Structure formats: C-alpha cells, structure tokens
Amino acid sequence: MDAKLRASLRRENQIKMLSVLAILVGCGVILFAVNNLLVSFILAFVTNYLLSPIVDFLERKRVPRQTAILIPFIATACLITFGVYKVVPLLNQQMELLASQLPKYQADLMNLVSGTEQRFKVFFKLYNVNFSQAINDWIVAKTQILSSALPSIVSGSLTVLILTPFFAYFMLQDGRRLTRTLMSLVPNSIFEIALDLQHQLNDQMGGFIRARFLEAAIVGVVVWLGLQIAGFPYASLLGLFAGLTNLIPYLGPLIGAVPAILIALISEDGMIASTMSLNLIIITSIYFFAQLVDIVFIIPFVVAKIVNLHPVTVVIVIIIGSQVMGILGMIISIPIASAIKLVFQTFYRHLTEYE
Amino acid sequence: MNYLWDNLFKRSKKDDDVRSILRENILFQDLNDRDLRFVESLVHVRRFHAGEPVFRQGEVGVGMYLIAKGRIEIFVSDPNAPGEENRDIFITQLGSSDFFGELALVEENGRRTASAVARDESTLIGFFKPDLTEVLERNPEAGIKICLRLAEVLGRRLKETTEKVSELRRAIKELREPPPVNP
Numbered sequence: 001m002d003a004k005l006r007a008s009l010r011r012e013n014q015i016k017m018l019s020v021l022a023i024l025v026g027c028g029v030i031l032f033a034v035n036n037l038l039v040s041f042i043l044a045f046v047t048n049y050l051l052s053p054i055v056d057f058l059e060r061k062r063v064p065r066q067t068a069i070l071i072p073f074i075a076t077a078c079l080i081t082f083g084v085y086k087v088v089p090l091l092n093q094q095m096e097l098l099a100s101q102l103p104k105y106q107a108d109l110m111n112l113v114s115g116t117e118q119r120f121k122v123f124f125k126l127y128n129v130n131f132s133q134a135i136n137d138w139i140v141a142k143t144q145i146l147s148s149a150l151p152s153i154v155s156g157s158l159t160v161l162i163l164t165p166f167f168a169y170f171m172l173q174d175g176r177r178l179t180r181t182l183m184s185l186v187p188n189s190i191f192e193i194a195l196d197l198q199h200q201l202n203d204q205m206g207g208f209i210r211a212r213f214l215e216a217a218i219v220g221v222v223v224w225l226g227l228q229i230a231g232f233p234y235a236s237l238l239g240l241f242a243g244l245t246n247l248i249p250y251l252g253p254l255i256g257a258v259p260a261i262l263i264a265l266i267s268e269d270g271m272i273a274s275t276m277s278l279n280l281i282i283i284t285s286i287y288f289f290a291q292l293v294d295i296v297f298i299i300p301f302v303v304a305k306i307v308n309l310h311p312v313t314v315v316i317v318i319i320i321g322s323q324v325m326g327i328l329g330m331i332i333s334i335p336i337a338s339a340i341k342l343v344f345q346t347f348y349r350h351l352t353e354y355e
Numbered sequence: 356m357n358y359l360w361d362n363l364f365k366r367s368k369k370d371d372d373v374r375s376i377l378r379e380n381i382l383f384q385d386l387n388d389r390d391l392r393f394v395e396s397l398v399h400v401r402r403f404h405a406g407e408p409v410f411r412q413g414e415v416g417v418g419m420y421l422i423a424k425g426r427i428e429i430f431v432s433d434p435n436a437p438g439e440e441n442r443d444i445f446i447t448q449l450g451s452s453d454f455f456g457e458l459a460l461v462e463e464n465g466r467r468t469a470s471a472v473a474r475d476e477s478t479l480i481g482f483f484k485p486d487l488t489e490v491l492e493r494n495p496e497a498g499i500k501i502c503l504r505l506a507e508v509l510g511r512r513l514k515e516t517t518e519k520v521s522e523l524r525r526a527i528k529e530l531r532e533p534p535p536v537n538p
Contacts, residue, residue, distance in 0.1 A: 188403060
C-alpha cells in the first residue's frame with residue numbers, strides 16, 4: 001500500500017471514527033442531561049432484552065415482526081391490568097395493615113434501640129452518645145426530605161412509565177437497523193472487530209439481564225412461599241421486596257431481609273433477648289433458603305456462565321457504582337464492568353494474538 | 356429537487372443489486388424472495404478503495420465477503436521468504452459475484468489464512484457470523500438452507516485441497532525417488 005493511499009485512508013478512517021464517537025457521545029450527553037431520560041432508557045433497554053426472546057420466538061413461527069412485538073406488549077398490559085385488579089388489592093390490604101401497625105412498630109423499634117442503648121451503656125460508660133435521639137432525628141430528617149421531594153418523584157415516575165414502553169417498542173422494532181446504520185460508519189479496518197464485539201456485548205447483556213430477572217423472580221417466589229407457609233404477615237409485600245432488592249448484587253439479599261427481620265424483632269416487645277426467638281429463626285431460615293437456591297442452582301448454572309468476573313472485582317465495581325449512581329449504579333455496575341472486560345479482551349485477541 | 360429523486364432511484368437500484376447478487380450466490384440460491392429480503396436486511400455493504408486491505412492474514416475472521424463490484428486479490432505471506440517485496444505470494448484474483456472468507460463463518464476465533472486486497476474501487480457485501488446466527492434464530496428454515504450450502508462449499512474446498520495435497524505428495528515422492536535407469 002503506497003504512502004498516499006495510506007494517508008488518505010487514515011484521514012477517512014479518522015473522520016468515520018469521529019462521526020461514530022460524536023454520535024455516541026451526543027446520545028450519552030442527551031441521556032444524562034434530560035431528566036428521567038437515562039432511567040427510562042435503561043428500563044427500556046432491560047425491557048427490550050426481556051422481551052426479545054419472545055419476539056424472536058413468534059417471528060420463528062412466521063408472525064410478522066411488528067405483530068410479534070405488539071403481542072408481548074399487549075400481554076404485559078393485560079397482566080398489569082390483571083395485577084391492578086387482583087394483586088394490588090392484596091398488596092394494598094397488606095400496606096394498610098402495615099400502615100396501621102406502623103406507629104406500634106415505630107414505638108417498638110425505639111424501645112428496642114433505647115433498650116439496646118441501655119445495655120451498651122453498661123459496657124461503655126465513658127461514651128455519652130444518645131443513639132435513640134440520633135436515630136429519631138435521622139428518621140425525621142429523611143421523612144421531611146421524602147415528603148418535600150414526593151411531587152417530583154411522582155411526576156418523574158409517571159414520565160418514566162410512559163417513556164419506557166415507548167422506547168422499548170422502538171428498540172425492538174428498529175434497534176437492529178439503527179445498530180447497522182451506526183456500524184456502516186465504522187472504518188473498514190476495524191469493522192469486523194466492531195461487529196464481533198457488538199454481537200458479543202449484545203449476547204452478554206441480554207443473557208445477564210434475563211438471568212438476573214430469573215434470579216430475582218425465583219428468590220421472590222421462594223420468600224413469598226416460605227413466609228406464606230410460616231403464616232408471617234405481609235408475605236406478598238416482603239416477597240416482592242426481596243425479589244426486587246435481589247437485583248442488587250451481594251448487598252441486595254441482605255437489604256431484602258431487613259424489613260422481615262425488623263418486623264420479627266419488634267413484634268417481640270422490643271426485647272433484644274427475643275432475637276433468638278423461634279419466629280426470627282424461621283424468617284432467617286426462609287431468606288437463607290432462598291439465597292441457597294440462588295447460590296446453588298441459579299448463579300453457577302446461569303449467571304456465572306455469562307459474567308466472568310472475580311468476586312473481588314465485583315465488590316470493587318459495586319462500590320464504585322454505588323458512589324457514582326447510587327442504587328441504580330450498584331445494579332448496572334456489573335454488566336458495565338463485564339462489558340468493559342469483553343471490549344478489552346476482544347481488542348486484545350484481534351490485535352495482538354497473530355499466529 | 357431532481358437530485359433527490361435521483362438518489363431515491365439509485366437507492367432502490369442498489370437494493371435490487373444486493374438481492375440479485377445474493378440470489379446468484381451458491382449460499383443463498385435456495386432461498387425464496389421473502390427469505391432473500393430478510394437476508395438482505397442483515398448483510399453489510401462495504402466500499403473499499405483500490406489498494407485498501409479487506410483483511411490481513413492472521414487476523415481473527417468474522418465472516419465472508421461477496422464481490423458486488425471490483426476485483427480482489429488474495430495473497431499469502433511467507434515470513435521466511437528473502438526480501439520484503441517477495442514475502443507476499445499472489446494466489447488469485449477474484450471478480451464480481453465471487454466470494455471469499457466463508458470458512459470464518461463456521462470457525463471459532465479462526466484466523467485468516469490469507470490477505471485480501473482491493474485491486475480497484477470495490478463494493479463488497481459482508482455476511483458475518485452474527486448475521487448467520489441471526490438468520491438461524493429468527494428464520495431457522497432459511498438458516499438451515501444457507502448452512503447446508505455452506506457445508507457443501509466447505510466440503511468441496513476440502514476435497515480440492517485433499518486432491519492438491521495428494522498431487523504434491525506424488526510430485527515430492529517422484530523428486531525424491533528418481534525413476535529407475537534401464538540397464
């Protein structure tokens with residue numbers, strides 16, 4: 001290849017690469033700058049990956065793609081409507097019960113805290129810190145923040161609720177075409193690597209999201225069943241909470257178990273001695289069993305095959321995620337880290353391991 | 356405003372070209388019009404300048420190319436050859452409706468065994484492993500037809516290679532053992 005051609009190719013490739021990067025950065029800036037857009041986009045992305053196997057299945061059955069996309073959307077809408085009529089009253093009933101019991105729980109919790117404080121004061125007489133007052137102040141401050149932020153949270157949630165299915169529909173309908181258009185701008189010299197990488201990332205991300213949701217659903221159902229059998233109150237609420245918090249790696253299962261353990265603890269008249277009560281043992285066993293099912297069956301067979309990260313890396317990545325974007329950061333940090341790892345691996349393999 | 360119309364017509368002509376090139380290719384010859392349209396929506400049209408490499412020997416290959424326009428030269432590098440200018444050994448020149456690199460469609464992280472360079476301004480239609488996977492996932496009937504033809508092509512190439520190896524072995528044997536001299 002002569003020098004003139006090499007220079008002209010380099011210039012053309014640079015322009016193409018800059019165009020691709022400019023488009024990606026522009027989209028990123030818009031997503032971060034506009035309120036609720038990033039959350040809606042991430043949720044639509046997740047919805048896209050959850051629904052795409054169903055859409056592909058229907059397409060295999062010779063259903064036109066547009067109809068194949070509409071079917072799961074209509075089915076989901078029907079499920080939500082059914083949920084509103086059937087499940088929401090049940091959850092509502094449990095919420096009302098919880099709300100009516102809340103002052104009692106709050107008083108019991110304060111008793112538990114002050115009781116524990118008294119016990120610790122016996123050991124640490126030197127320290128004169130009023131824990132119960134500090135906790136009370138914290139709760140009051142957080143409640144005030146929540147109540148002042150509530151209108152914006154509600155309007156934000158509504159926007160997300162409308163935007164998410166809208167984006168998800170178009171991701172399923174035109175996502176591939178859009179990717180191909182973007183890929184057409186990639187220079188010839190790195191086109192094959194870019195295509196390979198895009199495909200692998202797509203596969204990995206889809207597998208990861210589906211695996212995490214399967215995991216969350218199984219943990220939620222196991223907790224709900226266990227609490228229902230044990231005759232514990234708010235089984236559906238706690239099952240739903242356990243499933244949702246299970247999406248947060250490592251810390252999620254612990255957070256998920258906190259409300260049930262707290263309820264079990266403060267139901268026993270705020271006595272610290274009751275921690276060994278039968279009720280608490282049953283609750284802990286149920287959550288432990290749910291995690292056991294997760295660790296023994298789901299993680300080794302589903303998740304570990306998709307995300308190949310060392311546990312220490314996972315913990316560091318989650319900490320970084322939580323500091324950058326809070327709970328959302330904790331949830332999305334692992335797929336982002338595994339995607340970065342895949343990008344490095346693919347480029348390394350393509351560019352260095354020549355035979 | 357005329358240029359707008361011109362562009363529109365050009366676009367549809369180009370699309371027809373891609374489909375007709377696909378139809379003429381052995382891999383896609385069993386597909387009906389609907390399946391061809393589907394494959395056409397997946398392939399990648401790439402343009403190369405004269406002298407621009409399509410891929411280099413040793414790189415990880417992801418798929419095959421069909422030549423829509425132009426000529427492609429295939430080279431093999433011999434690192435042991437004396438002098439830099441002698442390292443690239445010319446193998447063949449391919450023209451319109453020829454295809455190359457199909458082995459990469461079935462190999463896992465397979466390396467390109469030769470380099471391909473555009474001889475003149477060329478338009479290639481790329482069909483890659485992710486595209487084949489997508490055909491198999493979304494339209495398995497078409498995918499199987501393509502895979503059967505691909506197996507046939509690879510089988511034929513293997514047969515030709517085996518024949519070539521046998522010929523070379525015979526030639527080497529003859530060189531090593533000169534024919535007996537009559538007394």
